Amino acid sequence: MxxxxxxxxxxxxxxxxxxxxxxxxxxxxxxxxxxxxxxxxxxxxxxxxxxxxxxxxxxxxxxxxxxxxxxxxxxxxxxxxxxxxxxxxxxxxxxxxxxxxxxxIASASVEMMEAEGNVGIVGILATRGTWQARLYQERLDARGITCITNSDDEMLSLFTPGCYAVKRGRREEGGALLERAGEALLARGATRLILACTEVPVGFDAIQSRLSTISIDSNxxxxxxxxxxxxxxxxxxxx
Amino acid sequence: MxxxxxxxxxxxxxxxxxxxxxxxxxxxxxxxxxxxxxxxxxxxxxxxxxxxxxxxxxxxxxxxxxxxxxxxxxxxxxxxxxxxxxxxxxxxxxxxxxxxxxxxIASASVEMMEAEGNVGIVGILATRGTWQARLYQERLDARGITCITNSDDEMLSLFTPGCYAVKRGRREEGGALLERAGEALLARGATRLILACTEVPVGFDAIQSRLSTISIDSNxxxxxxxxxxxxxxxxxxxx
The missing domain is CATH 3.40.50.1860 (Rossmann fold)
Structure with missing residues (x-):
């Protein structure tokens, strides 16, 4: 072996x-x-x-x-x-x-969140593909945890351009947009975030986002x- | 193809x-x-x-x-x-x-240094293994460029512990030691440095070393x- x-x-x-x-x-x-x-x-x-x-x-x-x-x-x-x-x-x-x-990656993320305890409503920062595949909802539903994600408007104006900005190497610009997408979820009651797209922590790190402390980084x-x-x-x- | x-x-x-x-x-x-x-x-x-x-x-x-x-x-x-x-x-x-x-890696480094022009005496921050293998000296001699490296004392007190500190994840501590190893070469006449050990740029980055601007990073x-x-x-x- x-x-x-x-x-x-x-x-x-x-x-x-x-x-x-x-x-x-x-x-x-x-x-x-x-x-x-x-x-x-x-x-x-x-x-x-x-x-x-x-x-x-x-x-x-x-x-x-x-x-x-x-x-x-x-x-x-x-x-x-x-x-x-x-x-x-x-x-x-x-x-x-x-x-x-x-x-x-979703199993690893949800397990890390549970290990840290104290879970309220969870905001999921994710692509539409991840959300529609229900990767996180299935695992959170099974634990009786409510989760929310960004609206179509927020996806179009904040999340998706933020994600592609990071991919283009414009990490600060992307981080700022992604942080605003996260703030929109907090405004609707989320107390924790899962960074369920691996561009998000790269962007958050670039701007040293204050949201990092309440976020589970899937990476x-x-x-x-x-x-x-x-x-x-x-x-x-x-x- | x-x-x-x-x-x-x-x-x-x-x-x-x-x-x-x-x-x-x-x-x-x-x-x-x-x-x-x-x-x-x-x-x-x-x-x-x-x-x-x-x-x-x-x-x-x-x-x-x-x-x-x-x-x-x-x-x-x-x-x-x-x-x-x-x-x-x-x-x-x-x-x-x-x-x-x-x-x-030495060919790539020496070519990058030549492309930037203006070469005086070159200080080589390297392990004894790299220096004894003459990886850099051969290529610089062929171009008529003089190079120097750290003394045994400097290796023992600065370079080697700096290198292993970076390997242990203590990047700032390592960076500070490696910067002092570089300063010793400048004190002896070097006007450019080649970071001929790939732990060095990792350490220099961690402390945002002022030596980075005159250094060729082999990585x-x-x-x-x-x-x-x-x-x-x-x-x-x-x-």
Whole structure:
């Protein structure tokens, strides 16, 4: 038996992928290089746009994502993570072509929120694709937790342009728009936010958003899950 | 023919690897995810310590590095980069087991310095392994450029503890020590620095070092070389 090797299906977008890799390092208590989590990362962004595909405006990203999943399996990944919430719309199809289990980003996020306790109404900052796939609602409903998301107007004027600004490298501009999208959810009663799109923490970090303290960062949740799997496999090896 | 796929042999250390991936994104003029450089990254830090091995105090890192090189070739990498200067001590052995050409970090750094012009005496912030392998001296001698490095005392009290502090995640502490190592070279006449150890820019960034403006960051030089290879292959595809 071998220790875990975390496979990252990245590229959606590249900055969110690097953000995850950075957070895996931050979340590891390590005194030297060799104590850090081993990661193989497929950061190949030549994947059709997920949001456009779900809106019926472009080709499916599934074949390109499946190629990445296969490359990670071939490289020996024992667990796979995908630092893109919208991509989880195709979770079942991707899991079907992966021998390694895929850790679901919404499960990791909701577990992190529960571990922190004190949950009121939860605001979900997410693409329409993520919301319509009910990735978060299913998990929160099962726990009796109410969640809300942005209106169509807020999506059009704040969330979506904020998300694409981060993708273009205009992180402060994107962060400011995304923060306003978050504030709109607080104004409607949310007391916690889930940053259910991995561009959002990248934008929030760029402006050091005051909303970060009440937010569950789905990328950080995924990073913690990676560290847990690595430590569990490492412990298993030593037994 | 296919476009380039950049393979990153990382893990030495993991933070320097993520720093390179971040710089590849920063150095790419991209308006959307799909315009970014495709990267496959083997960030597996379970590699014996390079500095200790060269000091005769530990096993060779070569077999572990060679496994990474083979995994990157199997994943389809067309060019490989290694964001660790000391690892280039084994460059010829690694190139021998790689079908994809490896872009040499010292070549990329010296080319970036020449492109910026105005070169006086160059201070090399590097491990003893990098210095003893003459990675930078050979390339600078060939151009008639004088270079100097830290004394044994400075290595012991500033450079080496600074480098390992960054590896332990104590980036500000490490950055401050590494900055003092750089200042010692300026005091002896250097007018430019080459950050010839990829922990150094990570430390300098953490303290926003004033030395950054006169420094060539070997990781940024490598990132620019990756972007150039990607753009060249992409142009070739369109012709």
């Amino acid at each position: 071998t220790a875990a090797l975390i496979g990252v299906l990245g590229g959606m977008g590249p900055a969110a992928t690097v953000d995850l890799m950075q957070k895996i390092i931050q979340e590891t208590a390590a005194g030297r290089d060799q104590d850090h989590v081993p990661v193989v990362c497929w950061n190949v962004p030549q994947i059709p746009d997920r949001q456009k595909s779900l809106a019926g405006e472009g080709e499916s990203p599934l074949p390109a994502m499946a190629r990445g999943i296969k490359a990670l399996n071939a490289a020996g990944a024992t667990h796979i993570v995908i630092p893109c919430n919208t991509a989880h719309h195709w979770f079942d199809d991707l899991q079907a072509c992966s021998e390694a289990p895929i850790i679901h 950080r949740a995924l990073a913690r899950a990676c560290v847990r799997e690595w430590q569990a496999s490492f412990g298993a090896l030593q037994r | 296919t476009a380039a796929l950049i393979g990153v042999l990382g893990g030495m250390g993991p933070a320097a690897t993520v720093d390179l991936m971040q710089k590849i994104i920063q150095e790419t003029a991209a308006g959307r995810d799909q315009d970014h450089v495709p990267v496959v990254c083997w960030n597996v830090p379970q590699i014996p310590d390079r500095q200790k091995s060269l000091a005769g105090e530990g096993e060779s890192p070569l077999p572990a590095m060679a496994r990474g090189i083979k995994a990157l070739n199997a994943a389809g990498a067309t060019h490989i980069v290694i964001p660790c200067n000391t690892a280039h001590h084994w460059f010829d052995d690694l190139q021998a087991c790689s079908e994809a050409p490896i872009i040499h 940024r030089a490598l990132a620019r070389a990756c972007v150039r290879e990607w753009q060249a292959s992409f142009g070739a595809l369109q012709r």
